[in-house]
Amino acid sequence: MRGLLILATVFVSVFGKETFEGHQVLRITATNEVQINLLKELSELEHLQLDFWMEPVHKSLPVDVRVPFHSLQPVKSFLAYNKIHYEVMIKDLQDLLDMEQREMLRSRALQPRSTDDYDYTNYHTLDEINSFIDTLVKENPRLVRKIEIGHSYEKRPLIVLQFSTGPNRPGIWIDTGIHSREWITQACGTWFAKKIATDYGRDEALTAILDNYDIFLEIVTNPDGYDYTHKTNRMWRKTRKPNPGSDCVGVDPNRNWGTGFGGAGSSSNPCSETYRGPYVNSESEVKAIVDFVKSHGNIKAFLSIHSYSQMLLFPYGDTSIPCPDHEELNELARKAITDLKSLYGTTYIYGSTYDTIYQASGTTSDWTYDQGIKYSYTFELRDDGHYGFILPADQIVPTAEETWLALMTIMEHTKNNPY
Secondary structure (H helix, E strand, O other): OHHHHHHHHHHHHHHOOOOOOOOEEEEEEOOOHHHHHHHHHHHOOHHHOOEEEEOOOOOOOOEEEEEOHHHHHHHHHHHHHOOOEEEEEEOOHHHHHHHHHHHHHHHHOOOOOOOOOOOOOOOOOHHHHHHHHHHHHHHOOOOEEEEEEEEOOOOOEEEEEEEOOOOOOOEEEEEEOOOOOOHHHHHHHHHHHHHHHHHOOOOHHHHHHHOOOEEEEEOOOOHHHHHHHHHOOOOOOOOOOEOOOOOOEOOOOOOOOOOOOOOOOOEOOOOOOOEOOOOOOOOHHHHHHHHHHHHHOOEEEEEEEEEOOOEEEEOOOOOOOOOOOHHHHHHHHHHHHHHHHHHHOOOOEEEEHHHHOOOOOOOHHHHHHHOOOOEEEEEEEOOOOOOOOOOOHHHHHHHHHHHHHHHHHHHHHHHHOOO
């Protein structure tokens, strides 16, 4: 494994971007626990270099895995031998990535002079998003402020937009892009920012929220990882902090939080996509949010946006024991996904993380809930298994529009039910 990693590093350093020619994404359907356990064993074979987009947890959920070209034959043979059904979800991953890049290059032909000119129908680099942020603040000086809550491992500023109409207000937090390859989330984050700035004073419901609450929006929560997905490896998920004693880089920032840290659903292996890190809040990107939440002291809703699989999740993830506010959070989630579905018919499932998908320890929403933030939710945006992390750019605005309806439902409920 070490030799393969070094070879990959040399290839990237010489030729630039890592390519995924011939890589396929398989959607695997297990029918029983025996097959789930076989898939878990498969996932531990490091020489195959498999990248599980949706991990094997139980038979009610599909398993999506990116398989490098050199591993296709042994993986498909393994599945056939064990009579485990699969379909090819993505025939050649590089074809989708090439299409994505062509669309981005087309967008760059026109440089926006204002946030009205910004292309919300396309994906953007970190520099382009930061330029958008600066322009939005300049255009809306009485409503929007840019604050830096810290710096990433590679010394990039961790930028949060504060939408505020008065001092000493309780807060609502929204973050996108904590997992860097989930580009639909950062794209939605820019759309949300423009929506808030545009609709204040025009939309009665949003105006009422902002007249009573500040909204804090961190669009690129993992800037090092996001920049890396554009310049080197589109499939990068984690942070970019080196791990002493390992050739593998980065920590899963959604396993690095204090509640349930180190438990099931996270990994102690630095090469794993769910590596939890050496200790709680070891990642500066996580520690900055922790410090901000504690310093603010009055955040009332915390909404973390991920992709993919079309789910709305709430605590807990590290235990099957229902959280004290389970019934209210469950009903609010039901209402939010109903409102989301009303626009384009997109169907979500909802529930506690533990019951809905799997046990996951050290996650954002568990920690924020335990800090007293009742309305702590995690979104998993489109899609439910056709493009996965490579959602076509023409779905950005529809995804943002429908997600905004759910966000408004939760924010209005927060405003109407103070605690």
